[in-house]
Amino acid sequence: MIQISAIYFKPTHLNIIILITFEDLEEQKKIKLKEIHFFKNKTDATNFVGREKLELIEDTHTISRNDVQNLIDLINNHLSGGKINLFDKISELGIQLDIQEKFPTSFSQDVVRSLINLKPGEITTYSKIGNEIGSKAYRAIGNVCKSNPIPLVIPCHRVLRKNGEIGGFMGKSDKTWETNLKKQLLKIEGYQI
DNA sequence: CCCTTTGAAACAG
DNA sequence: CTGTTTCAAAGGG
Numbered sequence: 619m620i621q622i623s624a625i626y627f628k629p630t631h632l633n634i635i636i637l638i639t640f641e642d643l644e645e646q647k648k649i650k651l652k653e654i655h656f657f658k659n660k661t662d663a664t665n666f667v668g669r670e671k672l673e674l675i676e677d678t679h680t681i682s683r684n685d686v687q688n689l690i691d692l693i694n695n696h697l698s699g700g701k702i703n704l705f706d707k708i709s710e711l712g713i714q715l716d717i718q719e720k721f722p723t724s725f726s727q728d729v730v731r732s733l734i735n736l737k738p739g740e741i742t743t744y745s746k747i748g749n750e751i752g753s754k755a756y757r758a759i760g761n762v763c764k765s766n767p768i769p770l771v772i773p774c775h776r777v778l779r780k781n782g783e784i785g786g787f788m789g790k791s792d793k794t795w796e797t798n799l800k801k802q803l804l805k806i807e808g809y810q811i
Numbered sequence: 812c813c814c815t816t817t818g819a820a821a822c823a824g
Numbered sequence: 825c826t827g828t829t830t831c832a833a834a835g836g837g
Contacts, residue, residue: 816835820830821829
């Protein structure tokens with residue numbers, strides 16, 4: 619039984635709670651980032667930890683791995699307007715991501731490959747991705763984004779509708795907290811909607 | 812296997 | 825705005 623740990627924090631320049639779940643790869647002295655979740659407040663994050671039966675880490679000093687603190691620093695840097703490619707930086711740290719497991723089909727991997735090439739402030743559309751990967755399954759591209767366990771790192775928030783509308787975020791559409799967060803993330807990256 | 816349903820979409824009318 | 829088209833993926837025979 620693999621123990622999944624969780625830690626949550628409030629980024630310096632954004633009024634949300636970010637929760638990271640990860641697996642400790644002890645033999646490699648590394649971690650594997652599993653999921654990133656966003657919450658409105660600490661209560662919601664705590665409830666999630668309880669529901670998912672996660673091992674909550676109260677602060678990073680209690681764990682031996684620097685990876686977790688480095689990861690939090692990277693996310694904070696990015697959310698403070700630092701135009702870094704989170705996917706690349708995380709890879710440089712040697713933090714594992716289970717892209718293969720979470721995106722098993724070649725279709726979904728094509729979509730992910732297209733997404734991680736996007737720079738902060740750069741946007742695309744569902745149809746543009748379709749053109750890149752040679753598919754007209756625009757809605758299926760949305761489904762891949764919906765199943766993304768690591769938003770920000772795989773930047774689904776940079777995918778808008780062709781007509782300029784915001785599109786969905788984390789499974790939610792229309793005027794939801796999620797789509798509002800999508801707008802905020804784009805604004806931080808310097809993209810004016 | 813095949814059939815139906817479901818999308819964070821796009822397009823025509 | 826309302827259909828219609830579109831196709832990958834998942835679920836149920």
